[in-house]
Amino acid sequence: MxxxxxxxxxxxxxxxxxxxxxxxxxxxxxxxxxxxxxxxxxxxxxxxxxxxxxxxxxxxxxxxxxxxxxxxxxxxxxxxxxxxxxxxxxxxxxxxxxxxxxxxxxxxxxxxxxxxxxxxxxxxxxxxxxxxxxxxxxxxxxxxxxxxxxxxxxxxxxxxxxxxxxxxxxxxxxxxxxxxxxxxxxxxxxxxxxVDEKEPESLTLTYDLKQVLRYGENSHQRAAFYQDALPVSFSIASAKQLHGKELSYNNIKDADAAIRISREFDQPAVVAVKHMNPCGIGIGETINEAYQYAYAADPVSIFGGIIVLNREVDGQTAKKMHELFLEIIIAPSFSKEAFELLSSKKNLRLMTLDFTQKEQAVEDEKVSVLGGLLIQHQDLVKEHTQDWQVVTKRQPTSEELAALEFAWKTVKHVKSNAIVVANAHQTLGIGAGQMNRVGSVQIAIEQAGKVLDGTVLASDAFFPMGDSVEYAGKHGIKAIVQPGGSIKDQESIDMADQYGIAMVFTKIRHFRH
CATH class of the missing domain: 3.40.50.1380 (Methylglyoxal synthase-like domain)
Structure with missing residues (x-):
């Protein structure tokens, strides 16, 4: 045998x-x-x-x-x-x-x-x-x-x-x-x-199972989390969880959105996200100051949110966050005092991420559709304010220009139609995902409330007519940044001049569907 x-x-x-x-x-x-x-x-x-x-x-x-x-x-x-x-x-x-x-x-x-x-x-x-x-x-x-x-x-x-x-x-x-x-x-x-092949005739992608999730967007949907076989260091997939219960499907999507936004800022910055949209962003001289601005931007919506900080969480900032119900806090590190305090909350996820690798996170975006897959480069175009074109009679002041730059970095991460009202260190109102642009303008301005005088507004795409600018002007907006490119641009320019608004065109659109 x-x-x-x-x-x-x-x-x-x-x-x-x-x-x-x-x-x-x-x-x-x-x-x-x-x-x-x-x-x-x-x-x-x-x-x-x-x-x-x-x-x-x-x-x-x-x-x-x-x-x-x-x-x-x-x-x-x-x-x-x-x-x-x-x-x-x-x-x-x-x-x-x-x-x-x-x-x-x-x-x-x-x-x-x-x-x-x-x-x-x-x-x-x-x-x-x-x-x-x-x-x-x-x-x-x-x-x-x-x-x-x-x-x-x-x-x-x-x-x-x-x-x-x-x-x-x-x-x-x-x-x-x-x-x-x-x-x-x-x-x-x-x-x-x-060989720098841009659009190959066939595409084979591979991912490794990272986590079987309890469920998807809703409890009746099965879901799993897969990580790119060649891991991206600056990503939610590579973040290290130090404390708290396991991530959910919606946690992962929201955390991904917050991490992407945080990449925009080199100075101390705090990003709060709810349902894939920022609800508050703040920058400051210290991470504690940045957090206070982010919280004040929308103290209601931040409840149950995901927070990303691009500096170590110190004890002072941790005490303020400890007062809230939050889902996730992501930062480069936590001080001993901060970790001991925040980890006293059993379910709060505390995660660390290597922010030194943020410039390397340039993989293509992939979105599934029925029967197919959409792929595009990330919206990482480098922009400079000196390339912007002032199209109105009034020039923006240096303070307004700083606020416009901050608002422009933010609006690219808001679901279209996207409007952001801001000053130079925090968002004040965000209008997201509306079917018409003036609707997003109204939501953002209403959310900003009574702090509008002297603030600026950013629009991710051009205004199709002058009504949005008119509404902004009537409510105290003093500067606007938008791509331009509408056949009715002149109508918006004239309306801005009528209200003494400084308006700049970037010539770059930032739709995010």
């Missing part, structure tokens, strides 16, 4: 000696190669070399060693077809019943800061994926393992029944094809970027 055989060749050697010993204890012969063979023999596990099976030497710096009919015939041959069995007997091919393979560390290689293209290419595994795919295709007869976490399952079933179940082999085969697809996606992405 022919002994069963297992082929083991792994880059990640976690647990492999125990796995191989378990197979050997079941009377299974081990075929191995290279570093894996050396590790198994050092552990006292007898192995057969690939060369002994193929009667052919390893060559080309290891590029060619397992690509041979005696390997792939042993993996692909169907034991239930006489023609396959006869071919194996004729050509001296012995069946291989178990395959344990994981691949060259391509992902780990390209994540290195100083990696060269030659180094990346040498870490593209060819033989490994080929063996995995052959074994997975023939999973009716072959057990294939790509993940060390599955070693115990295989050994347990062998110990209990002398073989693995078809159900397990099917699940392991499916995992193999997911694994090789993800591996190939990383390679395709790397090489596509290397």
């Amino acid at each position: 022919i002994k069963k055989r297992a082929l083991i060749s792994v880059s990640d050697k976690t647990g492999v000696t125990d796995f191989a010993k378990g197979l050997a204890d079941q009377g299974i012969e081990i075929i191995s190669t290279g570093g894996t063979k050396a590790a198994l023999e050092q552990a006292g596990i007898p192995t057969i070399s690939i060369e002994e099976v193929t009667d052919f030497p390893e060559m080309m710096d290891g590029r060619v060693k397992t690509l041979h009919p005696k390997i792939h015939g042993g993996l692909l041959g169907r034991r239930d077809l006489s023609a396959h069995v006869e071919a194996m007997e004729t050509y001296g091919i012995q069946p291989i019943d178990f395959v344990c393979v994981n691949l060259y560390p391509f992902k780990e290689t390209i994540l290195k800061a100083d990696v060269t293209q030659d180094q990346a290419i040498e870490n593209i595994d060819i033989g490994g994926p080929s063996m995995l795919r052959s074994a997975a295709k023939n999973h009716q007869f072959v057990t294939v393992v790509v993940d060390p976490n599955d070693y115990d399952l295989v050994l347990s079933e062998l110990s209990n029944a002398g073989e693995t179940t078809l159900e397990s082999r099917q699940k392991l085969a499916a995992k193999v094809f997911r694994h090789t697809a993800a591996y190939d996606a990383l390679i395709a992405g790397y090489l596509t970027d290397a």
Whole structure:
């Protein structure tokens, strides 16, 4: 009777000696190669070399060693077809019943800061994926393992029944094809970027499961959180949770929005977000001052919000936040006093994020639609106030210009139609997501209340007519920033002149749907 055989060749050697010993204890012969063979023999596990099976030497710096009919015939041959069995007997091919393979560390290689293209290419595994795919295709007869976490399952079933179940082999085969697809996606992405291909004819993306969520936007919707296979440091996916209950689907979306907004500011800044829109943004000389401005911007809506601070949370700021019900606080760090105080709230999520990496977070945005995917570059255009055009008789004062710049940085993160009323250090009113622009203007101005005199207004897109400017002028707005570009721009300019408003055109639109 022919002994069963297992082929083991792994880059990640976690647990492999125990796995191989378990197979050997079941009377299974081990075929191995290279570093894996050396590790198994050092552990006292007898192995057969690939060369002994193929009667052919390893060559080309290891590029060619397992690509041979005696390997792939042993993996692909169907034991239930006489023609396959006869071919194996004729050509001296012995069946291989178990395959344990994981691949060259391509992902780990390209994540290195100083990696060269030659180094990346040498870490593209060819033989490994080929063996995995052959074994997975023939999973009716072959057990294939790509993940060390599955070693115990295989050994347990062998110990209990002398073989693995078809159900397990099917699940392991499916995992193999997911694994090789993800591996190939990383390679395709790397090489596509290397030749600066902008819109390739096909797009394969890969993500790793980070967290199974309790539910989605609503309790009846299933949801999960996946992280980019090449992690982005400045992202909610890479934030480290220090305290509190696990994040929800809506928490993650809101936190992502708040993190994106915080990237706009270099000075101490605090961003409060509710339902994907900022409800208060403040900047100041200290993070405590910035928080006070953000809170005062909308002390009602901040309740239950997500807060991002771009400086360490100190004790003084923590005391103020402790007075509120908040969902999440994200910052570069927390002082000991701040953490002890805030962590006394059992469910409050406290998270840290590496703000030094904010300029590297430039991956494309991906949005699913029914039957497809939309992809665009992030709205990261660099703008300078000296490029703005003053189109009215009155020029903005230096104080108004600072407020306009602050409002313009903010309005790009508000859902369109978007209007922001602000001064130089805080938002005062935000009108978001209305079907007409004047409606957003009215909401923002109403929210700002009685503090309008001398404040400014930003609009993410042009005014289609003069009514929005007229409403702003009647309520004390003294400066407006907008892209311009309407066929009725002159109507808005004339209305601004009528109310003594300074208005500037940026010539750049910031829709956010």
